[in-house]
Amino acid sequence: MEALRVNNLYKNFGGVQAAHNISFSVAAGERLAIIGPNGAGKTTLFNLLNGQLSPSAGQVLFFGKDITHKTVFQRTHLGLARSFQITNLFLELTVLKNVLLALHGVERSRFQVFRPITFYDQHLDKAKDLLDLIDLWNKKDDRVQSISYGEQRKLEIALCLASKPKLILMDEPSNGLTNVESAEIACRIRDLGREVTVILVAHDMDLVFEVAERILVLHNGRIIAQGMPEEIQSDPRVREIYMGSNDMIVECLN
Amino acid sequence: MSVNYGETNILHRRQWILRIVPCSAVAIILLVLPAFLPFYLQNIMSKVIIFALFAMSLDIVMGYTGLISLGHAAFFGVGGYAAAILIKKCGITSFWIICPLAILITAASAAILGIIALRVSGIYFLLVTLALSLLLQNIANKWYSMTRGTDGILGIPSPDLGLSSLFSWSSTGLYYFILVIFVICSFLIFRIVNSPFGNALQGIRENEHRMEVLGYNTWLYKYLALIIGGSFAGVAGILFAHYNGIIAPFHLGITTSTLAMLMCIIGGLGTVWGPIIGSFIIILVEYFSSILVPERWPLVLGAVFVISVMTLRGGIAQQLLRLREKLFYGSIKG
């Protein structure tokens, strides 16, 4: 069963080709990592998959359904969720409210005008479960503004999980986190189980090799390699594009 | 906040007191006091209540959803004019028919204007709402046969409840009638803003993009917020028409819109009490200025605008909420 299939995706901005003939597929339950130097077009690709950008050409199929022209919120209802590289939370609202908004987003109750939001016990219970998962239940009434950066990154992911996703697009989940925190994220991703497919964009090679079953390498908007982690590690083309840009990544590839 | 999540019994009682005391104080001021006031002060109280409702309706759009609109008085005016025209031109007198009809007309106008205005956002939304209200004001000025032009529609009677055999209107009676409608509307607004829908509006205000990613059709929410806010403004307009006896193009205009804006900002955007407090303050300042410095009321109002913009952060209601939180939790949480 294919969770996602991308056919010949193009995206042009004026003269710049941010995405050039991108084609790949992801099996249900698979863990795919997308890597590439800065400016390779990773976030643009996510924006195309997620619906924030519409492609200049090409097709996106989600569990067999053509979602190329569906809006962002329609895709969420089909089971596509996304976390962001730069924290994209409701900073002035409480942690609990953030989670409740995410939970209601995929329920009919989101149009309810008369019952108070605290009426929905089952959602409050689910919120407790989600927040317990990331150890933030005791801070549920704190404004997101005031919790630590690492906790905010974890909340980012929790919001994704709240949308009952079949596929999560994770954009640099460990961005700015310590090694310990990154390892935690890796654990969480593993714990998600096979009902959830994960596509991960990351610079953190430790995380990538921990989690990924397959890797896609992007450069200048094109896929230049895809395969199992060991294949990518020894691929000369991959070394070439990273050479001189980030020695640490080159080291990791060794 | 519900009590099931960790608060102890001691806090529960404190919480209860801190809720009951301000509510009772307000209840006394609104319910009991007016019966003992002279009639001109009762009229002032009526005006406070009507504008409190108008400001609350703007708060739904501006405070909760974050849509800054310069044209909200358009709905206030449409409601008032609809009621006036139904009474004076169509000869319908029963309040029970006029009220729902006028609300429907206002909601329809919000539905039309909303589709136009929501094509843009930010400062352009502000300008489009301004242009639309100017357009409506212009129509009200020129369409003499319907609206009697710049003179406005005069001689609007008190509401006909079909009970004229039982009693006739006094300013006390009118005040309590308006208060009843206000309480009903406030209750509805309170439920709406605390519902999942209302919380979604706040989410859109805070981070519209993320709300979309979470599955919300944000355009639809903004549109519904405009219609709901517009409809409540229409109710205020209907009450105003009966209270004031006159409805004029001025009531559709930017001056009336900014008055409501000011009430919200002084009282506190995004709260239920804020606009009520704001209305209280502004109408009282207007009243006292008209007595003390009759020619200089606009100067005083202008000064209030300037001072409140430069000094108040989040409005008075926000400061009071912070105070209450401090007493609740011993520190400000959020």
Place this chain on the structure above:
Amino acid sequence: MELFILNLLNGISFGCILFLVGSGLSLTFGVMGVLNLAHGAIYVIGGYVGWTVAVKNGWNYWLAVLSGGFVAGLIGLILERGFFRYLHRRINEQVLLTFGIIYILTNLSLWIWGAAPKPPFIAPILSGSFHLVGDWSYSIARVAIIFIGIALAIGLWWLQEKTRIGAIIRAGMDDKEMTVGLGVNYELVATGVFCLGCFIAGASGVIGAYLFGLTHELGLEILLLALVVVIVGGTGSIQGALLGGVLIGLIISFGKALFPDLSMFLSYIAMLVILLVKPSGLLGRKTLR
């Protein structure tokens, strides 16, 4: 035919006044992102100051124009330094603040100059009319207004395109942080531009008094017209303000002749159409956020 030319010239001269007022608004809107709704009230105050100089005291007309502009510029300075620089990007605070300023300025002018409207006045050298075609004549002053409008347009264009200050303004419109980062004293330039915009508004208040006279309601009316002009023509663009001014001037002039009840209506429709179709205006250089 004569009627057509009459309306045409009326529309253009009217449009030039609108351009004068609108250019100031457009500059501040485009440069600082500040919507100064009090612009109309400043126009009126400038006009009244000019009236005091030229009519009440009987002094030189051009001195009156300059004094009107000067006082207006001073008010602008107070507004910018005292209030606007703290309200960068906070739209509803800007709206409320400037609305409050409108109330204050309008009431002050009512207090100082009284409620009776002041009739139109002009420099003696420009009064009267001259022969155009056949036995048909047109007022000299209106033609002078057209020339003043064009002169100002050229002057502002030269300032914006050919001087260092202009370059700073244009850079700041595109990317404010970068401009400041380059070590340019952008704040000083921005304040200067704002005061210039207010000066022009005040001066046009005196000149425009020939067409409209002076009343206290004029402030809001002029503001709304200036807004329409700036939106239609395009924010931050001098050519846009001129085009917008002339366009609106013509719409209203011909509108008054052909459909007297609809002239303002048509200009608001024009504003709406532009806002919905091309928000940056016909010749606009910057879309605000």
